[in-house]
Amino acid sequence: MKRKKDVIKKAVLASVLAMSLNNVVWAAEGVNQPFSTVSELEALGGIASIDSSSISHVTKGIYASGNDFIYNSGAIKLDINGFANSTNSGYDSIGIFGYNSTIDLKQIEMNFIDTSGTVHNLDVYGIKTYASGVVKIGDDSKITVSGNVSGLDSNNQPNVMKGMYAGDNATMDSGIIEVGDNLELNVINAGTGWTYGIDSYDGATISVGDGLRLFVTGGKDTRGVEGGFNDAKVTLGENASITANSRDGVALGVYVFNTGKFEGAKDLTIIASADDGNRWAAGVLAQGAGSEAVLNGAVISATEGGTASYAIYTYNDGSVVGNAGKYNIYGNILNNSGGTVDLTTNSGSFIEGWVSTASTAETNISLEEASYWKVTGDSNLTHLHNDNSIVDMTHDSNIFSTLTVENLSGENGVIEMDIDASQNSLNSDKLYVTDTLTGTQYIDLYEVNGYTPVGEEGVGTVLATVNNHNGSFAAVDGEGTLYWKRYELDHQDTADTSGNYTKDWYLKQVTNIDQPTTSTDTILAANALNYHTWRTENDKLLQRMGELRHNGEEAQGAWFRLRGTKIGRDGKFDFENKYTSYELGYDTITKNTDDKIRYQGAAVSYVDGDSSYNRGSGDNSSKAISFYNTEIGSKGHYLDVVFKVSNLENDFKVYDTKNNKITGDFNNTGVSLSAEYGRKNVLHNGWYIEPQAQFTLGYLGGDSYTTSNGIEVSQSGIKSAVGRIGFNIGKEVGSKGVVYAKANLLHEFGGGYDVTMYDGRDGVKVGDTFNDTWFEYGVGAAFAAGKNSHVYLDVERSSGSDFTKDWQWNIGARWTF
CATH class of the missing domain: 2.40.128.130 (Autotransporter beta-domain)
Structure with a gap:
């Protein structure tokens, strides 16, 4: 590996103005010609600033290539004022760039900000590496990339602003980015280009330690974290926070596609929001066979125009695995065309939203020990395990909903249902078990017309229809104003004519019990x-x-x-x-x-x-x-x-x-x-x-x-x-x-x-x-x-x-x- 002097020599031969302080090389590099209009590059006490607002070529703040090695043992602060002032969409503006080289910085605060209001038709990166490039950033670093990136590139694709990017140029190994604990990364795009926080592409790997704080906002599509192609992977430590917001596009918190991988440690927070109600957002999106997002306990929230969107979304064989952990999920789960969702909640977890599973997909949710699922609409999934937890079907604006599962298991789970005892048909929420019922579940009835609780008029209401009958249902006593009601459930041969079910569970009897309300x-x-x-x-x-x-x-x-x-x-x-x-x-x-x-x-x-x-x-x-x-x-x-x-x-x-x-x-x-x-x-x-x-x-x-x-x-x-x-x-x-x-x-x-x-x-x-x-x-x-x-x-x-x-x-x- 070449020494520092080789790096400086390379910079001089390229007619690049450079200065060295505290074992750090800062450089502004031009393409085909030097940056003769760079007005200031100063380093004082670990502080450097570059004014690239007038440059008509590529901007790079810290740059290493060709087996170069840049190392820093102390904290540095780098301010880059402005993006390259170029109309050539082939030019990039990059804060830290490593190509077939290593950059190792103990701690950095980098502000790569364009405040001119200029609309830039180019790509902007806070950190970029590929072709065996390695960039290492130490603990307690902060990177901010902000400006206006808009327009389309030569392939008619939107220009991009990315906080971190690791990829491959198809001739050498993929890039690697390694970051320590407590990174703060802000990516703020005032334009219409696409905006990314962390992007690992084509076999590259990016790992960030504990305590990440990632904030991404843009005018059009935004991604908090993305990984795609050839097992590209992003790994985050504990207590990471990802916020992705789009003003007029799709917002994705975590996106994996075409064998891309993501794994977040426990206490992960993902917030994805699309301000425009005609757009959509997803907390976690997995697309394509081999693509997988692995969670170990998380808070996930996804909204579009202030209403619920997709907390988890899979299609084309994508997979989301939620290992055992505490989850608070606000948003729907949409599992399309061969997708897989496996989610196991620990005690005290919360889910709010509906679940939709395509016939070729598989969704398995395990609710453990005082977990709570607030069902907001018709839902269907493959396997629901409800153990000492609550499935609440009463939050659908008094529209009777159905919950369809292939298999229902667990002990002492509660399923809360709306019922309108004044009607003789279509008068309650309904549970369907298309395959096998095991264990004992308790049904808790809520009268939509305010009668508390359901009286004799509710007798005969069918609440659940099952196929293979290896378990049972019982009912929770209903509290009224003056008396508690004891509900007795029973089963009989189904009245369903589809041939898919064998038994109906219905309300057989209601009696008063002597217990103070x-x-x-x-x-x-x-x-x-x-x-x-x-x-x-x-x-x-x-x-x-x-x-x-x-x-x-x-x-x-x-x-x-x-x-x-x-x-x-x-x-x-x-x-x-x-x-x-x-x-x-x-x-x-x-x-x-x-x-x-x-x-x-x-x-x-x-x-x-x-x-x-x-x-x-x-x-x-x-x-x-x-x-x-x-x-x-x-x-x-x-x-x-x-x-x-x-x-x-x-x-x-x-x-x-x-x-x-x-x-x-x-x-x-x-x-x-x-x-x-x-x-x-x-x-x-x-x-x-x-x-x-x-x-x-x-x-x-x-x-x-x-x-x-x-x-x-x-x-x-x-x-x-x-x-x-x-x-x-x-x-x-x-x-x-x-x-x-x-x-x-x-x-x-x-x-x-x-x-x-x-x-x-x-x-x-x-x-x-x-x-x-x-x-x-x-x-x-x-x-x-x-x-x-x-x-x-x-x-x-x-x-x-x-x-x-x-x-x-x-x-x-x-x-x-």
Whole structure:
């Protein structure tokens, strides 16, 4: 191999102006005559620029030929301003060109850009190599080719702009391009010539490492990656991204033809879009025998004029192989004239579009573990394996579709179908198995007229017709507003007269089953949430006002407290409510004798909560006013009587198993009267114990409302009688402070309720009771913060019942004057 000096010598003999820096040779080469009009070629600190906008011949930025070797060990930046200004379509403009030679660059940023607006009737390449040429580009390189290439070449074919091209001149071996990780390649053509990102032709090979970011856009046909003839191949590493856009032509993300090959590693993204709705786009197109595109998990999107186009397209024996991996495919699959598509999806994959398979073609799709196929129109394929995944036929604009497969296999797959139970014929999506059914598939029915779910009127509907009957179908229970429906399927001799089938699977019977629907569960859970929130807000004297024994002689007092609570209910009709309470009170001493001090006052409060249900969430709030009479006895006893009126509001938003949104809102008014008695018994060294008893009578009024899915709800009122016995044990801290622990046993003696629901066809009445026993415990403190101010706080939680108070914190302050 010749050394660098031979390269320079060759450039001089060719009358080419050249400079060398950091072991790199940059050159601008003319054809038959030197580039005498090149105005600038400078290299400074690894930066070089060439102005070729006035050249009337071929432009080459970096050039090696005839066993030359160009090597660079550092990063370089090369700016080439303008394409060759030539009307001769035989001339090329090339950024990096290797012919029967090697160019090895560690890292390059090349901007090959023509900003003049000139329409160029020639071919433009970012990188071009053939005839045993090798071009190697290192990691983290960036290449941009941009300008206007238009017109036709001497063979009456469109001129081209290509980011990378490796080919063969029919006299020597094909070219090779090898690129490291994290290449950014942008090819932007403002003209009508065809635009390519990466093109491997006639036995050439191009390989790019991980993290490719390829963007290609042009006025006419565009290709992101292309490989064609004599096993030419393009290989991409992991996390590659290909974007191909055409404003007025066909856009192809990956195109292989005439034995061309492509392989992309996992996490490949292909986006192909044709802006003109009269054109088309394909994410992957394979044409011709021996042509093959191999995927290992990919996101593929293809659109034409904003609507779905072909995510995968094969014809004339082309092949697309999707090895096991995660796929998200947006677009249709068209398999024509001998083509082959094999696609195996891993867990969580998604396909949206129809599948069409010619009689001479073969399409096999395997959906594994929670994969999802959103079928948008009539589809047919060779083998569908549906294992614990979903085939959804309901997204065809309520036009009943057919899905035809030669063989259907898998276990616990679900096939979702539209049905119009009001019609007697042609009233549902339909599944045809022309050869063999194995395994068990579940059919999930969706009523197109909004009846949820399908009722007795759907009995007799044929849902699937099969030939060789080695498997079975069952049906998914249908969720209605008030009831679940259980569907029973059965099979019988087919009514089809074509002679291609033997059995029809049909809906034999529909029955109600005793299981709460999303609607009934949420209606009853919301009812329970309001009740438990209202009941929890009826609390104790020490929590509300602190230690009044430290109050002093001032006649008036004002207080404020803030409380955070998380409550819930386990079991049936469960809920969770996290809320914050704000309460402000005022009182005055109305009696002060040697035996007792009497406080009388009033308070207002507001509660703001966020609620959670099994299949959704909601908001809740309440406003309350209370009046209290509190007596503190001289012997340590006290009596606290509270009358409270509350108004509670609740709204919810949930989604049923068919993803239908259900909303509702209502309010309840509650009244309660509470009496609490306790006595503080002094022990030794400042310790004390205070037994307590409390009884609260209350009534929470019902409400009538209608949910968004038409359920008329009528709640009865709830009578409540809660008893509490317990104690505080604590220690005096100084003269005006206490810390304490508390424990209480509570029981609801009432709590019975009825809720009636009617949906216009069916009704249900649920009666139950919230009577329960539970245990609450916590710790707290109260102390003087100043001469006329007091602070108190506590935390508590509950255990022992379906009702749970996960936590509650309470902090307040009182001022006397």
